[in-house]
Amino acid sequence: MTSTVDRADPVGGGADDWLACRKCQSLLYRKRFDRLGRVCPDCGWHGPLTARQWLDRLLDAGSARAVLPGPSVHDPLEFTDLVPYAVRLQRARSATGMADAVAVAQGTARGRRLVVAAMDFRFLGGSLGTAAGEAIATAAETALAERVPLLVVTASGGARMQEGVLSLMQLPKTINAMSALDEAGLLTVTLVADPTFGGVAASYATHSDVILAEPGARMGFAGARVIEQTIRQRLPDGFQTAEFLLDHGLVDGVCPRAELPHTLAALLAIGDRPATGWGRDRADPVWRDPDQVPQQSIDRLVRLSRHFDRPSTLDLLTAWTDGFVELHGDRLGEDCPAIVGGLARLDGLPVMVIGHQKGNSTAELVRRGFGMSSPAGYRKAIRLMRMAAKLGIPVITLVDTPGAYPGRTAEEHGQAHAIAQCLRTLGGLPVPVVSLITGEGGSGGALALAVADRVLICEHAIYSVISPEGCAAILWRDPGAAAAAAAALRVDARSLLRLGVVDGVVPEPGGGAHRDPTATTSLARDAVVCALRELLGRPGTELVAARRARFRRFGTTER
Missing domain, CATH: 3.90.226.10 (2-enoyl-CoA Hydratase; Chain A, domain 1)
Structure with a gap:
């Protein structure tokens, strides 16, 4: 259920004005890279965004209101590997300024209301534990209460091993919460960021009405390294990328970051209803005799x-x-x-x-x-x-x-x-x-x-x-x-x-x-x-x- 994905910092640390693209190794001016939404102008590589950056990009300025999930269990197994889980949690919270791997807000996008739940890979690889599952479920319940669409941005290595079977239980928990939106006729959209694996891919990431993926983003149940270690099968280049997923009918489209606002606005407009008397100005040309x-x-x-x-x-x-x-x-x-x-x-x-x-x-x-x-x-x-x-x-x-x-x-x-x-x-x-x-x-x-x-x-x-x-x-x-x-x-x-x-x-x-x-x-x-x-x-x-x-x-x- 858990996928391990390497995730080194693609642009380096420090406050230098220049950085190297992770994909093509081109030298990029940091301020220009940021203006372009952290997309390489030479090869189109999409750099990672934090949850806060996603919320800022997706929601109209000044419209975002934080949605706080309910409390969840803390270190339920008292798990220790090389480092106690409680210590790992505290380090992740200090490094990211987040309570856990998912941030939720409601606001507007191009004036249309929605709820957004964004994952942050920096927080323990975006792994799905009880707190993250609670945040996704709360996001869905908020969308249901407000009767607005839900957008989920995913970036995860899989289920959080340190929480054992309770992390596994977050799959049906989140699916059930989103299914209530299906029953209410509310639009759900997933944006797959790199990477999205394991329990997240096998639950709410692929449950939405519309699944979009960023160029090059990887999504699957088991990551390439797990597949190779388990069955000794070497995977072809490009396997599990957004483009591969599109060719195999598993996502609706590959959406570059620059096009996302337009695409999202078009999807949200489906919730609009025309004025009374729609189509009355059209003359019927049809022959019926x-x-x-x-x-x-x-x-x-x-x-x-x-x-x-x-x-x-x-x-x-x-x-x-x-x-x-x-x-x-x-x-x-x-x-x-x-x-x-x-x-x-x-x-x-x-x-x-x-x-x-x-x-x-x-x-x-x-x-x-x-x-x-x-x-x-x-x-x-x-x-x-x-x-x-x-x-x-x-x-x-x-x-x-x-x-x-x-x-x-x-x-x-x-x-x-x-x-x-x-x-x-x-x-x-x-x-x-x-x-x-x-x-x-x-x-x-x-x-x-x-x-x-x-x-x-x-x-x-x-x-x-x-x-x-x-x-x-x-x-x-x-x-x-x-x-x-x-x-x-x-x-x-x-x-x-x-x-x-x-x-x-x-x-x-x-x-x-x-x-x-x-x-x-x-x-x-x-x-x-x-x-x-x-x-x-x-x-x-x-x-x-x-x-x-x-x-x-x-x-x-x-x-």
Whole structure:
């Protein structure tokens, strides 16, 4: 449970005007280094901050008010190794001016209220003992009482050995305190500073809604030295760093210190609520009568639905929203790039947006698997859906995929199970859900994001149980019969509206979305806003009942 991490002073002692960067060894002017937030201007190495420095950086000047935790046991085991534990505690308190390894304050960040608990590695390696656990629990309880978000900054070598099993008990204690914030619908954020190991990583550090990490920060259950000593396995360079964690879906993002205020402000803004009458200034462009939708050649329609230059999910997000914070990973070891999502504000309304991302170039198409998600992508989507339900904000899904990834690895990792869980989660979300099919809507891979209160489709998009080529190969036994298959499958928006599968069609500029992406984006935005405004304010039980009834009717004679 305990990880030992070496932590020499990276910048040296004394009051010299110059110091050496721990990473690149560049000579740094101390005052400039401090002005840059203790970040090396040459290599970007992030030097450690004390708990007090974190509170000063994160909270608005003059807003911080200390939150004092309750008393905790002192030297419960009367532990002695080379030095009595009581002596170690007294030395740490004298050296740091802190009672223990965690400082807690409530205040504001960019005018929005929150509680911050910051760890200080100088205090016995930031180890988690009873006093530190009490401070984290008190921070969570204060956030709950004040009904404000909680931000935890972690830096720890693990559980405090000198307090024995009582240190171990701080893991469920802190998790339970933070779980109460989940039940209350309050946002929790972790900022991982270097290093974060052992019991802290296995409890409150990884329990938050959003986990950010500083560049190069290390986090894991067991540190590299413990792993090497225990199982004689040499770890690769970069193992357990923030960048490694991001690639493996274990954190939402790597956040440089200079960007942290902006990112934190965007996250805290999710707690804002728009004025009454949100979206009333938008005119609804949607066609709801099938006869309004122009008839067109089916093979041309299929080509247009796949055009490289159609606005992608990220294109739409950039144009539609403010303060978009992309959230990464399924928390199980992967981050699928074919599905993107995150928190944002649409005309001031906090929303969770999730969508397939193909890309507008061959390189991006390949990198994102042509928008064909692995199970990790759908599990990431489920995580974001559940977060939206917790925070009480609407979900917007943007569908554009040939289908779910059909490879061996997807089957090994439970593709069918992941899609089924997406369908189940969307079906039961107690918040408004609007889905827009922007290009291809291929089979279960598309449906996984389209179990919505309102399902819209762009004029030149398609939606089908299988690709026209796949249908032609199976039933016609001729891939060249794709156009005939597409016509027979009724994949076009006009037919889908007539069947009741979609609720409306979003017009596109003449010739297709790629001819005028700006106009397309504007029409799609208005359509989504108008769909959402009809759903806002409805009780969650009513939304779920109506959504389930909607899908219950398909295939029956009832409309």
